[in-house]
Amino acid sequence: MPETRRLRADIDLAAVRSNVRALRGRLTGGAALMAVVKADAYGHGLLPCARAARAAGAGWLGAATPEEALALRAAGDTGRVLCWLWVPGGPWRSAVEADIDVSVSARWALAEAVAAARAAGRPARIHLKVDTGLGRGGCPPADWADLTAAARAAEAEGAVLVAGVWSHLARADEPGDPSIAAQEEAFAEALAVAERAGLRPEVRHLANSPALLTLPATHYDLVRAGIAVYGVSPSPEVGTPEDFGLRPAMTLRATLAGVKRMPGGHGVSYGHRYTTPGDTTLALIPAGYADGIPRHASGTGPVLVAGKWRTVAGTVAMDQFVVDLGGDAAEAGDEALLFGPGDHGEPTVEDWARATGTIGYEIVTRIGARVPRVHHGDEDRRAEAAS
Numbered sequence: 348m349p350e351t352r353r354l355r356a357d358i359d360l361a362a363v364r365s366n367v368r369a370l371r372g373r374l375t376g377g378a379a380l381m382a383v384v385k386a387d388a389y390g391h392g393l394l395p396c397a398r399a400a401r402a403a404g405a406g407w408l409g410a411a412t413p414e415e416a417l418a419l420r421a422a423g424d425t426g427r428v429l430c431w432l433w434v435p436g437g438p439w440r441s442a443v444e445a446d447i448d449v450s451v452s453a454r455w456a457l458a459e460a461v462a463a464a465r466a467a468g469r470p471a472r473i474h475l476k477v478d479t480g481l482g483r484g485g486c487p488p489a490d491w492a493d494l495t496a497a498a499r500a501a502e503a504e505g506a507v508l509v510a511g512v513w514s515h516l517a518r519a520d521e522p523g524d525p526s527i528a529a530q531e532e533a534f535a536e537a538l539a540v541a542e543r544a545g546l547r548p549e550v551r552h553l554a555n556s557p558a559l560l561t562l563p564a565t566h567y568d569l570v571r572a573g574i575a576v577y578g579v580s581p582s583p584e585v586g587t588p589e590d591f592g593l594r595p596a597m598t599l600r601a602t603l604a605g606v607k608r609m610p611g612g613h614g615v616s617y618g619h620r621y622t623t624p625g626d627t628t629l630a631l632i633p634a635g636y637a638d639g640i641p642r643h644a645s646g647t648g649p650v651l652v653a654g655k656w657r658t659v660a661g662t663v664a665m666d667q668f669v670v671d672l673g674g675d676a677a678e679a680g681d682e683a684l685l686f687g688p689g690d691h692g693e694p695t696v697e698d699w700a701r702a703t704g705t706i707g708y709e710i711v712t713r714i715g716a717r718v719p720r721v722h723h724g725d726e727d728r729r730a731e732a733a734s
């Protein structure tokens with residue numbers, strides 16, 4: 348039984364389900380929803396979140412690594428799963444045998460998929476990925492005609508089924524950025540090239556969470572939503588979770604490991620980057636960068652303790668940090684809320700992102716393996732199913 352007193356992440360699966368429903372409600376043109384559950388469901392726990400997303404009607408699940416996709420199958424998930432981060436020599440055959448859709452961005456990957464299909468004795472379902480401007484993964488436009496033609500030839504032989512054509516946006520979280528329209532246009536062109544090659548993909552997909560929320564024209568047949576499923580905003584420019592009826596699923600809470608009175612002028616934590624301004628009360632929070640609390644939160648991270656927001660005093664250490672309660676009282680064993688939906692006045696993931704110069708994605712995803720995830724809300728699902 349993991350120790351849940353020191354620090355734990357409570358995960359509200361009812362929120363995951365309600366977010367998936369809210370997101371489905373925003374889809375246009377009959378598009379389906381893929382809940383992206385890579386990176387342990389953005390730190391929220393792969394399997395419980397995958398089950399919650401399915402229960403709320405996610406027709407697809409999205410994984411980065413094959414291990415993530417195979418873990419879904421090992422746990423009994425039988426729905427459509429796309430896995431997109433491949434290397435030569437990866438477990439292509441296992442994926443094909445497990446009926447996982449695989450992404451292909453280059454001729455070497457197509458060759459791997461074809462070989463895996465032959466070994467497995469069944470066609471590989473592939474999604475051809477084009478780089479429409481992100482400049483990261485995906486087939487460059489110059490090679491796209493060649494890749495689509497080769498995929499069509501492999502399809503004609505029965506080695507692959509081209510189930511999808513897809514791409515990824517670079518700046519959907521910056522509404523109005525001109526790169527968005529340029530990528531939309533490049534994607535339309537890439538689809539036309541694929542069609543001329545004779546491909547008739549079941550799903551064309553381009554949109555992530557911010558595009559789902561703000562760019563209906565990008566929805567096509569399928570939308571890959573990650574961060575919004577967990578009730579976190581893609582960016583302040585897109586809006587707050589509440590703007591879209593989304594509820595944050597993760598609450599990070601700690602138990603105070605100590606409270607002490609200290610004199611003024613006393614240095615606090617490594618490097619003495621904070622000095623007590625006068626006689627004061629310091630509280631010790633047993634959470635550190637080994638738990639995914641960014642060291643960048645030193646002097647900036649917000650925490651609700653004894654009814655008020657406090658700021659990390661001095662340096663975040665590996666396992667602990669300090670907050671200054673001033674004249675307020677608390678005792679060892681009291682609760683500290685680092686972030687959550689805000690119901691009790693606690694900071695949100697977005698507040699942590701702002702305070703540490705990063706994005707909400709990184710705050711939740713980096714919560715470490717040492718922090719137990721305690722899932723709630725499955726009971727409601729059973730009740731919903733029974734009613």
Ligand SMILES: Cc1ncc(COP(=O)(O)O)c(C=O)c1O
Pocket residue numbers: 383431515554555556557571572573574575581
């Ligand atoms: C290829 C791809 N599609 C979709 C997503 C989901 O993005 P978001 O979490 O912004 O919805 C990601 C996540 O980074 C991704 O890498």
